Amino acid sequence: MSLVDDLVVLRPEGLYCPPGDFYIDPWRPVERAVITHAHADHARVGHAHYLAAAPGEGVLSARLGAVDLQTLAYGAAIDHFGVRVSLHPAGHVLGSAQVRLEHRGQVWVASGDYFVAGAADDPIEANATCAPFEPVRCDCFITESTFGLPVYRWAPQRELFASIDAWWAANAAAGRASLLLGYSFGKAQRILAGVDAGIGPIAVHGAVETLNAAYRAAGVALPPTRLLTELADKADLKRALVIAPPSVQGSAWTRRLGDYSDAFASGWMQLRGARRRRSVDRGFVLSDHADWPGLQRAIRASGASRVIVTHGYESVMVRWLAEQGLQASAFSTEYGDEQEARTEASEAAAAPEANR
């Protein structure tokens, strides 16, 4: 397969489809951009025309404002300069999609970010706030690799949510608030959908509530939430679960909580070093990305003989895939945190809400 036939190549602006003359999640302004999902590092302002999956319309508008956006139902296809483009669920956040490209008998899929269930056939294990990851057969699969190391293996979600519930219930019994930090788009809603809302009232930061509204408008069932400022009764606060973005850690915003225990929800919490650097009482390993077994499973399910690895542990994944007999290479993208910068980004309290 020669380079000229490749359906996606790397350009300074981003991942580019030469026959279709459009980009996928470009990081510099372009004429046409297909957007896999609305996280800031994938969906940027400044492009002339956007194409995204229909369920993501609300969250995309909430993040980008008024842009020239065309949407496509999952599985529906359009034809652009002879390239057949369709979008398929990625299980990452509401509206997240894998981009399938078909041209002259060749099929390529760009994954964007994706989450696959820990236990393959267990619907409880899927991301409850969006359509589950759907394997798409292809010749070449472009995969993320955020957690592309064999130490990243997620425990079953019911165990994880049980431990969050237990922490919250113990705090409530002791009369202190439970501050759970997580990115306001995707992670926060996943927590809301997963916890036992019977334990106590749930309050959220304003940044979270904006996204909650978009999720509810798209028909995602979330338990009732109130802004922290609306939780007037002190007794309620002492039993409350409070969900806020990581940037509030150590800020004046937390003062109104009184006595509280704090926790952080992220895949990075798998490792002790990251947990300790975070300096919160608890770290809950909850990720919207595939773990190591999940990455392997998704790659295998694609049936692709060629794999291109993006943002994360590219070199590790490429070497591992090559050992499995696949044709593997990497694209150096500007998504997420580059491997070198991962540590800072994962620990910096003021980090932008990237794709974690």
Next chain:
Amino acid sequence: MKAFARLFDELDASTATGAKVEALKRYFASAPATDAAWAVYFLAGGKPRQVVPTALLRALACERAGIAPWLFDEAYQAVGDLAETIAHVLPPAAVPSDVGLAEWVEQRLLPLRGTEPLAQAERVAQYWDELDAGGRFLLTKLIGGGFRVGVSKLLVQRALAEVAGIDPKLVAQRMMGYTDAKQMPSAARYAQLLAAAGEHSPGDSGQPYPFFLSHQLDLPLAEFDAKLGPPTDWLVEWKYDGIRAQVVKRAGRVWVWSRGEELVTERFPEIVALAQALPDGSVLDGEVVVWKDGGLGSFNLLQQRISRKTLTKKVLGDAPVGFIAYDLLEWAGVDRRAQPQVERRQLLEAALAHAPGLQLSPLEQRAGWAELAQLRESSRERGVEGFMLKHREARYGTGRTKAEGTWWKWKIEPLRVDAVLIYAQAGHGRRASVYTDYTFAVWNRTPRDAAEAHDAIEAIAPRAVPQPDALQLVAFAKAYSGLTDEEFRRIDRVIRATTLEKFGPVRSVRPTLVFELGFEGINRSPRHKSGIAVRFPRMLRIRDDKPLAEADTLQTLEALLGAR
């Protein structure tokens, strides 16, 4: 193991003292005594010798996880901890169990030692298969002899005391020697820790007392009078650079205990011989030093002595040890720790009259603090670290407490050098994936000007072979402490941005940073490229104000060598 793993997680997760003590109390109140006995052992810093070699653990983990060694190493680089890497790469437990801690250690782990490697591997693999990630992490730490937990011995003692309803100081004393390798923890020994006051006394055993630790005195000389009062309120002694130890003489026998609560009697036969002359019921606190030709030997010599396993005639002749006594904790079989310092000193002098071979730490008296400060300037020539100040009325406390009175260490300023960062390596534990361990260099001679320094640095990247007389940076010290987390993050970013090459976990960088390094001592060393070894080097500050060309040189180090 599950209960102990839960306790570990709680101790590891929390930074609040109160929460740690509560978690410990919950554990001690519910754990069977046989398990609690081992828990105390591990929490107090006890380490059984490594039972299975690291290489075997690593190879076995790769095999069980079905991954190649290179992939394991990549994971290890990111995790920064071998046991944690192993815990996470293994597939989930196939046959979960909940065996108690004591059974794990006594029936399973200790018998592994000396078993042939194949059988070891088979059993360890079975054990891993019974545990979740948290349990495996602990098990692997215990097997590898690398268990550590973020809880001080004082907190463990406090929790035990609160569970038993007795004085923590009593628990502290009973715990002395608990982690010594020669005696296994047991339900009976655990019960002794918790027994009511008066039920158990150390009278006929070699048990020492908890050491009283000093605090660093950071005070400008001008404020000494105001904060400390006149020097006549204090006993002023030299601070020796040796091994802190207690010498116990009871029932006709002598025991020597290190500050790490290790029984080291057999390593110092000279001290045992001298201390035999003490009457029974005597306990001295002091410093083991090399004592040669009637004077103090260097710490270097002492280090050589303690690194030798067998004490040959030559070793005993090259580095004979002595004991400088500076406190007396028990006399005539009576605990004297509550008596004022000055009274204990008088008793100490009386005690040493019985054993004249032991040295008495001399007191220094001067009219004022200024005179003492001047005298302190002679510390380096004397081979000591500065002064100890002990208040005349101070009682002998437990650990690093100030409740009973204070011991101050008034140390001399460290030696200082401005050095250039040339290599970096990621740290471990909470510093995993952050570049925190640095190698520093000085110039081989003074750069003529900034341009010459610039050219020398430009020559590093292409690995140009330098001319014999060319200006070069010469590595001389490694340091990984002294910066705040924020400073480490900043330096980490600079290192990533200026990396020249990667050699496994080590990066060479294009030098851009100058640091002021401090160290306690300096010696010639043929093992080091620079020919010089420094003692306890650490970063004092980042010298953003200092151009690279103005960093120090080998000649600066030579001058420091000459000055001692």
